[in-house]
Amino acid sequence: MTDFLDAVVLLTNFVLVPGVTYGSQLALGALGVTLIYGILRFANFAHGDMMAFGAMVVIFMTWWLQSLGVSIAPLPVALVALPVGIVAAIAMSLATDRLVYRFYRRSKAPSVIYILTSIGVMFVMNGIVRFIIGPDDQRFTDGARFIITARGFKEATGLHEGLAIKLTQALTVLITLIVVVALFRFLQKSRTGKAMRAYSDNEDLALLSGVSPERVVFFAWLIAAALATIAGSLYGLDKSFKPFTYFQLLLPIFASAIVGGIGQPLGAVVGGFIIAFSEVTITYAYKKFLRYLLPDSWAPESLVQFLSTDYKFAISFVILVVVLLVRPTGIYGGRSS
């Protein structure tokens, strides 16, 4: 019996907890991408670097607060800094829209022009972030590290396997939950939220109904920038902040949005968890897990790992390709173009 429990704890510790955390981060990122796609109708390649930009501002603010001796232990100070980062990212997004995208919107450019433009914005944003904070790893986590430690768990339960839950993981899931619920309530209930859904659904009819496109676009950037900063900061808190990783995150984030059905907020959340769990379950080595469950003579010699973690991005890529081939509109029937 304890072998079985050990196996469950092992899987929870190395698959479930990291999967839920990573899934939350992807879901927040994918929501921003899907929202911009729904309203402005292009895949925003600059979203990953917007996450990095927002997180960077949060880091500077955190360092400044830390230097003043501010502490909200056991919670990380970054939570206090988060609103500042959100405001900065919103300002950056709106400025980009004003300086770059609005020109193409007025000239009714095809969406491929927007995509290429967003790649340009991505490089600029990427450059800005590296220029200011540098390309290296930055740590800004403080406060308590764990809410459940492996040792504490072992002592409390008497099992061989420990379960560790980091405070940042718990915070990631909690904040994601709050943000997603708030966002869905906004989209479902509020007048502006309904106008955004209407505009995303049928632009011409929304215009005939009196929806102002500039207002809808404004709110789309506002929400996307806030989501990007929250996602970027949570990812940075949980792992570490390195500008390049946010560029790499773009692939799983796009895969999440597309798997769920691009333009569909619920799809982005579901897609985020699908991608996260695919990555974690496929790159996990099941050797120890099987040892607990199988008789000794059957115990595997190899690691029983389907793919090395070095290839984790290939998983998003394969899922993305398969979805685009088999069901291009994704689970919740988003747009296919």
Add this chain to the structure above:
Amino acid sequence: MSFLIGDNMTGGYGAADILHDCTIAVELGEVVVIVGPNGAGKSTAMKAIFGMLDLRGGAVRLDGDDITKLSPQERVRRGMGFVPQTQNIFTSMTVRENLEMGAYLRTDDYSDTMAQVFELFPILKEKSRQIAGELSGGQRQQVAVARALMMEPRVLMLDEPTAGVSPIVMDELFDRILEVRDSGVAVLMVEQNASQALAIADRGYVLVTGENRFSDSGQALLDDAEVRRSFLGG
């Protein structure tokens, strides 16, 4: 002086004009139907009246005011409702949300209007929580008309409201449109089902290559031998 008039309208989408001195007028409490062969500029005339097309000549006047330069949104504010031929509902939103979007510009309490619209289209009340994209073709057309009615327009413009619906549904839709007219609204519509539409119309216009060919009461047009032979199929 008509309540709404597109007076001597000339214009098109590009260099070539589609409308040539075309005049369409409608009074409050009247159904006016525009019929004509394919490519006659019927829908274009509607779009021109609603401001979705720049006119090179002529004017559009609503209740005596020149509204030629106003945007479609401005015209909605002035009491004009437009039901496009296709993509005329928000398919991912519920029936009720579609109606709410119809009333988007209203800042007053529109629950009375919603109740009236539900009275006119009882099936929509039943299905108010359903996603509009899941409804049948006839029900979707009802949603489309209902959405436009939420602004309590004085003019309701319909671009082929019965396209793609069964004859039974068409009759019912026409009945509803007559009820709207009886409440004092000016109704202007383009119809492919010309004889049925003329039968319920107070007046009709026959357009050919963007020009007025005939205009008379609906019944007179139906009885006119030449109109019958040329446009109504005998």
